[in-house]
């Protein structure tokens with residue numbers, strides 16, 4: 001696993017300071033969406049090989065939620081951004 | 093029913109007894125201190141930081157975006173709260189942490205080597221400059237680390253983790269003959 005994460009607020013930190021909080025690419029369905037759509041959103045997860053986008057919580061540092069894009073095969077980290085920044089960009 | 097609560101320091105058990113002379117590498121624990129958390133309201137990070145850093149005897153410790161621990165050597169806890177409320181009362185949440193946190197001051201020529209055993213951050217002056225501060229993991233305990241001198245670091249830890257951190261630090265400092273005592 002990627003062992004060094006460059007937090008936008010704290011700098012380069014070991015992965016022990018973080019907790020991984022799951023897939024960051026999921027989009028919450030509309031409240032009126034079908035049961036299948038909700039079931040998929042809540043329970044069904046891929047176990048991807050390669051590039052993934054995840055929420056990482058910097059619990060022992062700035063305590064911000066970050067969006068980390070990394071590779072599960074090569075352990076390369078492509079980008080780390082603050083969750084609020086990522087959400088703002090997604091809205092555009 | 094009336095109860096009496098004794099205000100006991102978190103490290104009283106550890107540091108009881110007659111103070112021994114400090115060695116070259118020394119861990120100093122303040123008997124009392126004034127510490128507060130300041131969390132800026134959304135969008136007011138810069139304004140709050142400006143207000144806080146305009147006051148010379150408040151020491152700011154960076155925790156995260158818009159969040160600081162403020163340490164004062166000259167105020168009482170109540171005095172610090174009053175001062176912070178006046179400085180940024182409408183722009184930030186201010187919470188007294190004087191009894192909630194413990195401040196440990198590690199000093200001496202081996203301070204960096206001792207800390208490097210538990211901290212995954214580069215402590216070379218070029219990377220962690222004088223006056224710098226950050227939240228970081230020391231072993232398995234989350235602390236706020238700050239460099240207050242060339243060879244002086246201050247660690248702020250939650251009260252309930254203080255004994256554990258103290259023991260860890262003494263173990264880390266054993267090869268360097270680290271001593272510990274309450275400050276005068």
Ligand SMILES: [Zn+2]
Pocket residue numbers: 007008009010011058061062063064
């Ligand atoms: Zn961080």
